[in-house]
Structure formats: C-alpha cells, structure tokens
Amino acid sequence: xxxxxxxxxxxxxxxxxxxxxxxxxxxxxxxxxxxxxxxxxxxxxxxxxxxxxxxxxxxxxxxxxxxxxxxxxxxxxxxxxxxxxxxxxxxxxxxxxxxxxxxxxxxxxxxxxxxxxxxxxxxxxxxxxxxxxxxxxxxxxxxxxxxxxxxxxxxxxxxxxxxxxxxxxxxxxxxxxxxxxxxxxxxxxxxxxxxxxxxxxxxxxxxxxxxxxxxxxxxxxxxxxxxxxxxxxxxxxxxxxxxxxxxxxxxxxxxxxxxxxxxxxxxxxxxxxxxxxxxxxxxxxxxxxxxxxxxxxxxxxxxxxxxxxxxxxxxxxxxxxxxxxxxxxxxxxxxxxxxxxxxxxxxxxxxxxxxxxxxxxx
Numbered sequence: 001x002x003x004x005x006x007x008x009x010x011x012x013x014x015x016x017x018x019x020x021x022x023x024x025x026x027x028x029x030x031x032x033x034x035x036x037x038x039x040x041x042x043x044x045x046x047x048x049x050x051x052x053x054x055x056x057x058x059x060x061x062x063x064x065x066x067x068x069x070x071x072x073x074x075x076x077x078x079x080x081x082x083x084x085x086x087x088x089x090x091x092x093x094x095x096x097x098x099x100x101x102x103x104x105x106x107x108x109x110x111x112x113x114x115x116x117x118x119x120x121x122x123x124x125x126x127x128x129x130x131x132x133x134x135x136x137x138x139x140x141x142x143x144x145x146x147x148x149x150x151x152x153x154x155x156x157x158x159x160x161x162x163x164x165x166x167x168x169x170x171x172x173x174x175x176x177x178x179x180x181x182x183x184x185x186x187x188x189x190x191x192x193x194x195x196x197x198x199x200x201x202x203x204x205x206x207x208x209x210x211x212x213x214x215x216x217x218x219x220x221x222x223x224x225x226x227x228x229x230x231x232x233x234x235x236x237x238x239x240x241x242x243x244x245x246x247x248x249x250x251x252x253x254x255x256x257x258x259x260x261x262x263x264x265x266x267x268x269x270x271x272x273x274x275x276x277x278x279x280x281x282x283x284x285x286x287x288x289x290x291x292x293x294x295x296x297x298x299x300x301x302x303x304x305x306x307x308x309x310x311x312x313x314x315x316x317x318x319x320x321x322x323x324x325x326x327x328x329x330x331x332x333x334x335x336x337x338x339x340x341x342x343x344x345x346x347x348x349x350x351x352x353x354x355x356x357x358x359x360x361x362x
Contacts, residue, residue, distance in 0.1 A: 002026055008052075013038035020044040024070070028052055032076075037062040048072040048094065061085040061106065072096040072117065081105045088112070096120050096142070103127075108134040115140040119166070126150035127167075133158055144190065145169040157182045168192040168214060175199070176220075181206040190214040253325050257314025264308070266290025306335060 004026040012021075013035025019042060028050040036045075037059025045063065048070045056071065056079040063069075067089050076098040086109020093107065093116050100121040107116065108130035114137055123146040132155040139161050148170040157179035159165075165186060172194040180189070181203025189207070192214040200220055204213070265288050289295065296304045310331055316322050323331075 004028060006030075008033050008036070008047075010035045012036055015039060016041065018042055022046045023050070025049040031055070032057050032060070032071075034059040036060065039063065040065065042066055043089075044068040046070040047074065050074055052076055055079055056084070056104075058083040058085075061087060064088055066090055067112075068092045070094040071098065074098055076100070078102060078104055079106065086110055091115070091137075093117070103131060105130075107131065110135070112137060114138060117142045118146070119144040121146055123147060124149070127152065127172075129153055129155055132156055135159065136161065138162055139185075140164045142166040143170070148172055150174070152177050152180075154179045156180060159183065160185065162186055163209075164188040166190040168194070170194055172196065173219075176201050176204075178203040180204060183207065184209070186210055188212045191218055193217045195219040253314045253322050253328060254319070256325065256328065257311045257322075260307070260311045261315065264289060264304075264311075266292060303335070307332075 002025075004023070006028065007030035008023065008028050010033045012033060016039055018039050021039070021042060021044065024046045025048070028047070029052065031054040032047065032052055034057040037057065040062065042063050043065050045060075045066060045068070049072070052071075052074040053076070055077050058080050060069075061079075061084045064087060066087060069087070069090055069092070072094040073096065076095075078100050081102075081104065084104065084106045086106050088110070089112060090110045091112050091114045093110065093113060095104075096117045097120040100118065100123055102123055102125065103118060107113070108128070111134065113135050116135070116138060117140070119142045123143070125148070127143070127148055127150070132153060136158060138159050141159070141162060141164065144166045145168070148167070149172060151174040152167070152172060154177050156177060160183060162183050163185050165183070166188065168190040169192070172191070173196060175198040176191065176196055178201040180186075181201060184207065186207045187209050189204070189210060189212070193216070196219045198220070200215065204210075267290075310323075310328060313321070313323055314328060
C-alpha cells in the first residue's frame with residue numbers, strides 16, 4: 001500500500017511493454033483510464049481496494065494476454081455488454097465488492113476461467129445458464145451476498161471441476177437440484193441464507209471430498225435424509241457442518257477423527273477409510289502410519305493405541321455410536337499410560353497390532 005491518491009494517469013497506456021501492473025490498496029479515484037487497454041502485453045492487472053468509479057472500460061477487453069484481473073473493492077459498474085469482448089487467456093477474475101447489477105456477459109466468453117468472484121455486488125435475477133455451460137474449467141465460484149433468485153439449474157452438473165461453490169446470502173428458491181451430487185470434486189458448498197424449499201437431496205452425500213457444508217437459514221423444511229446421515233455422510237471428511245436443523249453435539253466429532261487420522265497416516269484419510277474394517281488394517285496398522293516418522297516403541301506405541309481406539313470411535317460408521325467432543329476431550333485429558341515391563345520391539349509391535357485389531361471392529 002503506497003497511499004497514492006487522485007486518478008491513474010492516462011499516460012500509463014504508453015508503458016506498452018508492461019506485463020505486470022499492481023496498483024492495489026491505494027486511494028485512486030475517478031474512472032479507470034481507457035488508455036490502459038493499450039498495454040497489450042499485460043498479463044497481470046490488479047487494481048483492487050481503491051475507489052475507482054463508473055463503468056469498467058471496454059478497452060480492458062483488448063488485453064487478450066491477461067490471465068489475472070482483479071478489480072475488486074471499488075465502485076465499478078457493469079461494462080458495456082455488447083462492446084466488452086471475451087478474454088481468451090484469463091484464468092482468475094475478481095470483481096467482488098463493486099456495483100455490478102448483472103453477471104457481465106463477457107464472463108461466459110472466458111473459456112479458461114478457473115476462479116470467478118462476483119460476491120458482494122447487487123446482482124439480481126437468475127444465475128445465467130451460460131455461466132453453467134461455458135465455464136467448464138471453473139474450480140472456484142463465489143457469488144455470495146447478491147440478490148440472485150430463482151432456481152439453481154440442473155446445468156450446474158456441467159461444472160465438474162468445481163472445488164468451492166459459494167452461493168450463500170441470496171434469494172435462491174425452489175429445491176436444491178440433485179445434480180449437485182455429481183460435482184465430485186467439491187470441497188466447500190455454501191447455500192446458506194436462501195429461501196429453498198423441500199428436502200436436502202441425498203445426492204449431497206456422494207460428495208466424498210466435502211470439507212464444509214453450510215445450509216443454515218436456507219429455508220429447507222425437511223429432516224436430514226436417512227441415507228445422507230447414516231450412510232453417505234459418514235464417508236465424507238467434513239470438518240464443518242452448519243445445518244439449521246437437528247444439529248447435535250456429535251456433529252463435529254467425525255471431523256476431529258478424520259483430522260486426527262490424517263495426522264497419524266500422513267496422507268489424505270480417504271485413502272485409508274476403505275481399509276478401516278478390513279482384517280489387514282487391524283493386523284498391520286503400523287504399516288499404515290506416516291512413513292516419514294520413526295515407528296513408535298514402548299510407551300509411545302501404547303499411547304498411540306489408546307488414541308487410535310478413540311479415533312475409531314469418532315469415525316464409527318453409525319453416527320449414533322460416536323462419542324461427543326466433550327467425552328473425547330475428557331478421555332484425552334485423563335489419558336494415562338499403564339506401567340509395563342520392557343519387552344522387545346517385535347513383541348510390543350505384535351501386541352499393539354493385536355489390540356488395534358480388536359479396537360477396529362468395536
């Protein structure tokens with residue numbers, strides 16, 4: 001932040017060899033100078049967190065080498081929908097916190113777009129279908145805090161690369177489409193503070209990479225589907241659950257168990273979860289531990305066994321059989337290691353695996 005004030009000089013357009021231009025976090029006012037569209041070699045342009053005014057100039061669409069454009073946190077309005085061209089190279093586009101009233105049509109003409117942030121504007125109307133059919137490379141879509149209304153269309157299934165989808169704090173209605181369950185890469189799904197009706201689709205339980213699910217104050221009027229709670233959701237790696245219905249003190253214990261298991265095995269726990277009920281896991285648990293660490297011995301091995309048994313209870317396939325986080329914390333606080341005579345490593349490891357095998361099937 002340089003605290004530069006006034007307007008961006010029109011002469012900036014003479015710097016035709018520039019490839020990267022950061023003017024973020026200053027106090028520039030007035031419109032973006034159209035001459036900026038003359039910097040044809042520009043690849044990165046960041047003007048966020050200023051006080052820039054009026055329409056986004058159509059000349060910016062001349063910057064066809066641009067792959068990063070950040071105009072967030074200004075007072076900018078929609079560009080001319082006819083004259084502003086698509087940008088073939090752009091992969092990251094941030095238009096958050098401006099005065100946009102519609103999704104700019106040029107957005108759907110940016111085929112390489114990976115990250116799109118339109119949050120904190122005043123965009124109204126339905127989510128445009130062209131957004132859901134043209135941007136198949138999107139991994140991040142943030143349209144939080146607008147005035148979108150109507151349905152989430154079934155065409156959402158086209159965005160198969162999405163990892164983060166944030167549509168909270170809008171006026172979306174109707175039912176949540178079951179097609180969301182086809183977005184197998186989703187890690188974050190926020191649909192909170194809308195006016196949906198009907199059930200939570202059980203297909204959400206197919207999203208096995210989901211870490212955050214936020215449906216609070218979304219108007220849903222049904223209980224959580226049985227298969228979502230007892231079957232599908234138990235195979236997820238949720239660390240955050242924000243539902244406006246039937247939230248219990250056991251909601252967060254599964255996430256704790258998954259994170260703890262990941263620490264022990266040193267890799268994404270989804271790779272280990274299918275093995276939990278196998279005889280191989282019970283007999284050879286030490287082989288699953290993080291290979292970067294020395295294998296536990298003696299007291300360390302016994303403590304590990306006690307902790308593992310607690311973790312396995314936290315991720316029990318039946319949520320009703322899981323302990324509360326209060327119980328888990330008390331167990332950890334009162335954890336004591338029984339005294340024992342020294343035994344050789346092979347015997348200790350064999351005994352540990354035997355006890356783990358019993359714990360796995362509790």
